[in-house]
Amino acid sequence: MMDTLVAALRSVLPADSVITDPVRLRTYECDGLTYHRATPGVVVLPGTAEQVAQVVRLCNEHGVPFVARGSGTGLSGGALPREDGVLIVTSKMRAVLEIDLANRRAVVEPGVTNLAITEAVRDQGYYYAPDPSSQQVCSIGGNVAENSGGAHCLKYGFTVNHVEACEIVTPDGDLVTLDRMDPGYDLLGAFIGSEGTLGIATKITVRLSRAPEAVTTVLAAFESIEQGGQAVSAIIGAGIVPAAIEMMDALAIEAAEAAVACSYPEGAGAVLIVELDGPAAEVELQFARLRQICANAFELRVAADAAERAAIWKGRKSAFAAVGRISPAYIVQDGVVPRTSLPAVLAAIDRLSAEHGIRVANVFHAGDGNLHPLVLFDDEEPGAGERAEVVSGAILDLCVEHGGSITGEHGVGVDKARYMPKMFSADDLDTMQLVRCAFDPRGLANPGKVFPTPRLCGEVPGVRKGVHPLVESGKAEQF
Amino acid sequence: MDPKLINDCVHCGFCLPTCPTYALWGEEMDSPRGRIHLMKQHVEGTPITPEMAGHFDACLGCMACVTACPSGVRYDRLIEQTRVEVERQHVREPHDRAVRGLVFSLFPYPRRLRLLRPTMWLAERMAPFLTRANPSLGAMATLAPRVRHRQRLPRLVRARGERRATVGMLLGCVQREFFPQVNAATARVLALEGCDVVVPPEQGCCGALSVHSGRDGQARRLASRTIRAFERAGVDTVVVNAAGCGSSMKEYGELLGHEPPFRVVDLSEYLAELGPVAKRHPLPLTVAYHDACHLAHAQGVRAQPRELLSAIPELELREIPESAICCGSAGTYNLLQPEAARDLGDRKARAVGTTGAELLVSANPGCTMQIAAAMRRGGSAIRVAHTAEVLDASLRGVTL
């Protein structure tokens, strides 16, 4: 099966865009979550939307599953390949096709990095707002698939709030455009965050935002994480909507310090990074208020210029990868809790950590309660990996118990599929599967992701597979 | 290949966008993350296949990935170890072997290079024919600089005015044969800033090309000889004006297992540290400064040359977009991987073109020649100079 498919793929793609060499294939075995691995059956690197569509059609003809991949930075194993399938990588589709400042839009190919969009329009005073920490490398196609967010999503929203339209290749190989302005169902809304299970984005129209007139970035150091948490609640309580409020605990600070020498205040139990932006007068007022609220911070640093702002952010943005400096291995967790539960959940994480002898560094988008606990362990120590898994899983349980979610922005992928039943009933999950089946009746698009038990569409109540018996027997016609 | 160093990689991909080969081809196995994965496969028992070797050979060794990596992965060491392994295990195709043999028996030996020089202008004319025969030979020919005239530096260049320091100076093999004017400018600038400059005549190649190509034994031999030359000269600081040489010399400790008895500094690093005393005369020029990889990524020297240049009255410094991405020159890369080098050169030329600058400056003549050649191909021209030459012109009050 694979052999005839490969031959067919070679007939529609340039020779060097079809990879079958086993050594090369293995470099695609995982995304940013290296825990799950599988060597893809074949990797293709299409250069155009039409080529993507042709590949998907061929997959359909051969009944072979396919998985999309952008830059492979996903943290939930969403781009985990199938050994019996095709991995469709968008990293050759990196053109910014159109910039339309008058309408504040840009049209880009899916492999364009998040930051490249901003770089293309920065000089004109615009930017692309969602800013995942991985922004210099993650692809916009991956962002759409994961509905990625970033530090500034508190004020500006996630990817879904900044995408106007997507041209997609549907799971059966049609090239269609989903537009925000389309009347009827919000199919674009359904597609964004679908983790590659509803099709492959081949062209994305993003909204550009005007760079704010003033930006003030403050680094506040607190003795304890509780004090930091209280400050967060007080800031939001005061009616201030900062562009970002990020918190890091002592262990995360230690890692960032080791990695990028960010020189955060020494001895801090927690640091808060608060960014205010908007019209200058408003920012000034908010800043005055912020100063009062953070009165118990033992140090308050205000960035004087862009370079100092970048220095403050550097520690935070590199935090995930930086824990590599203080621990041989780690799991990046992603969960959400209501802001008011932050102190209780953090205390519970502390207890878990002590109980299992596993260190947990905390980095989070404090403003919207999106936690990123980094569960540290030594992969050479027998049993440590398993203990870390337990702690990491228990943290998700905590999130669900407190009325939160098992993922804020990294997606469900393959890693969290098993937690879905903790949040949703069987009926909920079935209903979601109905949506999936509507797009992908044959279950070829990224199967095995998002849902705990892959179901054939035929098993789902109300959805038929194949020709209806009444049609077959000539008793009815279907239009 | 050290498995510990390999395991430091957490597969985050932050290194991808600054990798020149990933920028060109967008393929995982030609990215730093992918190459580290290939190393891992090899350590776990996969033999070095021709495909694998191809991806290692395509790496420019530009070290942009080291700068970009938040986990502190020592890709520089990894690729050096890997290249040694590739040389040991991988049997190359005959024509590949021949080109490599030629390059490595020529470049690290100044005397052999000198013999080659009179034929250079001829080579330039023959370039189109050579390219057809073998792209590497073609690249060698088109890139060959026209040398003005020979300038030999004395053993000692005395400080002008009050003496503030005594430093050794590395001449570099390619530098001394093809760019003697850069060495002359370097010595003059140091002297004008109050340094006695010691130039040991018995110094040879520092071993950089050999290190970067996995020629381990040759690298160690050349390194030891260089250390001996400066040790005998009795200096405690050696100033280097060629980025590639400086970065390898700074790693002599790792190469040989013991630190040399002197400190190695880049010219701009040293001048910034010393502080200016000589008067700067105005140079009304627009300048684009290019970060040579072996200076910016390998040595982390980015701010100092920019400071030195901006301090020259009337000189306007312009930033080149995508400055972290290699121009494709990368030592012998343009000889060994001519197609990729050419594509990267064109990409860089376009970026330089957007600045509209009149003069392109870098700490590595290899880079500036590569970029200037690419700009000529693209139908525009730019003058080039080494940082030392610009400073020299300003200090002496002459035009450039």
Ligand SMILES: Cc1cc2nc3c(=O)[nH]c(=O)nc-3n(C[C@H](O)[C@H](O)[C@H](O)COP(=O)(O)OP(=O)(O)OC[C@H]3O[C@@H](n4cnc5c(N)ncnc54)[C@H](O)[C@@H]3O)c2cc1C
């Ligand atoms: C250090 C680090 C920090 C991170 N920080 C953040 C953060 O702050 N916020 C955040 O939200 N995420 C973050 N992430 C996670 C990750 O970067 C995002 O999920 C990102 O959107 C993934 O993009 P990618 O191009 O790497 O996609 P991949 O990992 O290649 O793929 C991710 C998913 O998208 C699908 N996909 C990819 N391209 C397409 C396409 N064109 N059409 C349809 N489906 C597609 C894949 O099938 C897969 O399911 C971080 C990751 C790392 C390693």
Ligand code: SF4
């Ligand atoms: S050294 Fe340069 S070419 Fe080689 S992997 Fe690193 S960034 Fe890429």
Ligand code: SF4
């Ligand atoms: S940035 Fe560093 S840790 Fe991340 S993939 Fe590259 S080498 Fe590995």
